[in-house]
Amino acid sequence: MLSADPHRVGPAAVRPQSAPLRVSRGLVVEDRQTGFVGAVVAVEKSGGQHLVVLEDRHGTRRAFPLGPGFWVEGRPVLLEPPAPARRRPTGPRSASGRRLTASGSYAVEGEETGAAKVARASRIWVEGRHDAELVEKVWGDDLRHEGVVVLLLEGVDNLARVMAEFAPSPTRRAGVLVDHLVAGSKESRIAQEVAAMPGGNNILVLGHPYVDVWQAVRPERLGLRAWPQVPHGTDIKHGTLEALGWPHDSQADVAHAWKRILGRVHSYKDLEPSLLGRMEELIDFVTAPGTR
Template sequence: MALGAPDCQVYDAPVNDRYGRDVLAGDWKAARGGRATPIEAETGLVVEDVETGWCGAVVAVEKAGGMQVVHLEDRRGRVKGFPLGPGFLVEGRPAVLTVPTARRKADLAQARKAASRTASGSIAAPRTPARVARRSRLFVEGRHDAELVEKVWGDDLRAEGVVVEMLDGVDDLAALIRDFAPTADRRMGVLVDHLVPGTKEYRIVEEARRVRRYAQHVCIVGHPYVDVWESVRPERLGWERWPTIPRGTSWKHGILAELGWPHETQADVARGWKRILGTVRSYADLQPELLGRVEELIDFVTVGASGGPIAGQDG
């Protein structure tokens, strides 16, 4: 064979691309399976959590721990919660779960409804200029009573122009009535703690009833609790019922000790009451024995009730 070009067929050899194709070519930001699509987490929607592989149908969406949570029920009936948002697959495609529109509308309607009512449950009156205070007054035994009444009924009382005044106890209630000298247009409502037969408070009210000159312009009512603290529903503090404090032990200090809170000084008592008061959101967090009595007093000093003998609460 003559020397020269080899007697063979020549092929174009492929280029050996050690690095593959250009990774920046095309839409390199796009996720596998496509970009995530916002989808409302409607009840019954079947989704998969990408991180855990949990697959199930949406059974609820709720707010918990400051975030929206979607609950998924798998085919075995087990339910598990996940943070609402990205990280899900719907029919194999990335999805961002969002709060259902109907749910958002319901939440908004509920919020508007709540905003239209005061803490006492009354329909909130339109904003108006400050009203001149009535001459009638509502008296309570001490600071804690006044703060509780303000928190729940404050908006109502301001709308009606009713001032709440604190008494440093009711040991000389008859003298307080004479000093105030109530009249038909200057009524006096008084809220008394622990007003049950046989107590010191009951005897004080009985004596006040003898002030006949002012009887029809005064309304005295009370609740059966040792202290106004006890009118807060015990569930707000994690109890089924308020504990019984042994005789000889300061009731408030004993309650704070039961709660495991500081209780040695009056400053501890003040801070403890602030914490208890902080658990009260509306009238629903108070015992009915207090609710009815305060409403009765407000009616008496604002509606112009017909009057009558000084009333006692028999427990």
């Protein structure tokens, strides 16, 4: 309610008025009560109310109820749900002429975009921002259609804590995609520990064999025969860029390189099968009959 708007304090003559503003992806918003600043990455509907999910520059995501209590570009706003828009699939067509999503599944013709969809209680986690961006590019349409939210772990070392906080159940499942899930790796050990936790049978941890998700992009898409072998102990991203002769001294160089790599990904055909199968399994796991 506007009467409870935290922006409206002080003498009436100087109270700023909250202007209605429809949420759009990428909009930078500040929550005035907590000071959290982030870009809009999703709008959900949970417990009968709309939530806006913000992601800050460190990749941390937090959800807030839509309404008053936000600032945009230094002005108070009352955030409203995005305007519904009809989806017009633009992907390739199957042999029968139906549109396909980037993941290769059938697109849902006429589905509304921008409108908040009830988010599932079951969730999928990935290790970091690059993983999330790759998943969004290939499986984003499928995940939105199913109401599955993808969250960041910020590193596999956080997996046990995040799963304990999530408290999975038979109807509230957790799917996790991790890098370098091979026998004897740290990631494999952590996955085994999580499986033994209370409710562990409602957690599915899957991964690809690559040290970094970059290597799940087919190298030929970047004109390479293979991704370079980076010596153990060398940062995989900086080491890869140095071996390729690309700028590699700063995080800006890494960000530019990832943008270049991601730009070569247009569909599932640009990814290695070892990632494709694992991601499809996770989606099936968190959307299985009986889950919510």
